[in-house]
Amino acid sequence: MKKESKLIFWVTRLAPPILTFSVFIAIWESYVYFKDISVILLPSPHKVAGEFVSNFWQLNKFARNTLFEAAIGLFAATLLSLVIAGSTYSSRKLSGILENYSALAKALPTVAIYPICTVFFGIGTKAIVAIVTIGIFPIMFLYVLRGFAGVSEHDALMESLSAGKKHRFVDLVLPRSVSYLMAGLRASAPTAIIITIVAEYFGGEVRTLGAYIRRESSNLHTLEMWGAILAACVLGLAVFGCVSLIDRYFSKWRPASD
């Protein structure tokens, strides 16, 4: 019974995206082949895969640097959200104002202010981390605020126990918002990777995916560029996998059917 449901899960959840992806690759491959497209314009998928494999260690190193910048920025934005929301959530008015600002900031293409960051932090890791923090903060903050605003019958329990602010926060408010924090992480993590690569593209440390993509594309090394793009995709998938794992860890206090 259990085995069967697992099989159904794999077939229904995984088969459609794999199928779609395969069809996409097949069309791409045959288009390049039949139209005889030059490798400088658009390399075929199998060549991109070959490039990815042969250049794996360099791409791996660049991807790790990119991941590092994205992760630090994401971490900083999360920490900032927790600290600010943690000190304002009990005031509805203040939270409301900040919520509006964040909703506005979220709608803006934050990467566009990257040049300003470079004025303060120079071109490199510091500026990248700064722009990721700025870009992710409004997304994360909204989720955290919504999580902290939650209510349940446990509030009366805490009141009856005459719990102080610290215990209310640590023992109730924070763990109660975990599902919101996870949703925030799911929404932020891929965006953090994208912001990082775009910012690197416009001026980042040489040994990062974004800077490499720009270098290779301006040199018309299209195949190398596509190898790096594939690496960026793999990085995105890896990050998604990590977030899912964290998610699973935090869901252990709910029944499996939930």
Added chain:
Amino acid sequence: MSNEIGLEAIGVSKIFDTPTGTLLAVDDVNLKVPAGEFISVIGPSGCGKSTLLRMFADLDSPTTGSLNVANLPSSEARIQRKYAFVFQAPTLLPWKSVLKNVALPLKIMGKGKEEREKVAKEMIHLVGLEGFENRLPWQLSGGMQQRVSIARALTVRPPVLLMDEPFGALDEITRDRMNQELVNLRATQHQTVMFITHSISEAVFLSDRVVVMSARPGRIIADIEIDLPEPRTAESRLHPNFSAHVTAIRGYLVDAYNAPQK
């Protein structure tokens, strides 16, 4: 001991402001419960029982009148942790193990980990849940969860227990067993208890005294001393006084439902 006050309500009324106007939930309740007494409150649903209990707990404030708990104004009693509240739902923190849930009040009081886990383990033993310390709440049945919440209430050894239909969601057999356990627990701890229930037989079995409230606005319409031999056991339910009390209270409840609504 006997001249100390467990619970006292003096001219307590509660008016709620609702979108459709004001609502008189509790109307001029006067009640005095000596320390160590077990008192049950019974009445139609919506008559203000929970509201009265929450006011004793300082979770709601009265519109008029005042309430005392363990010889202190209710707000002071809450701050000094003179009572423990047992909710209708177990209200356990789903991310904490049974042990940590039971130890929570002591953690909030700032006790060290070793001490609070020692006391929590005693309380878990008391409610018959040893071996379940590391389970998470969802892994327990409803009855077991409510036992955990009672263990949690007992950890601070409060002089007063405020219980809002704690066994309301349990099946009849589990409820009878929990009633017996509560009686046994109190044989060693002698807290003042205010116990809210819908069940007449539960109220008679547990209580020294049963108070009947009218339909909204909640007023006390009867105050009955329960005369049953101690200690209460399964035999108590067969005692002639038991059915006499049940019958009398049923009569008052019929009146309660028929009471004019304001």
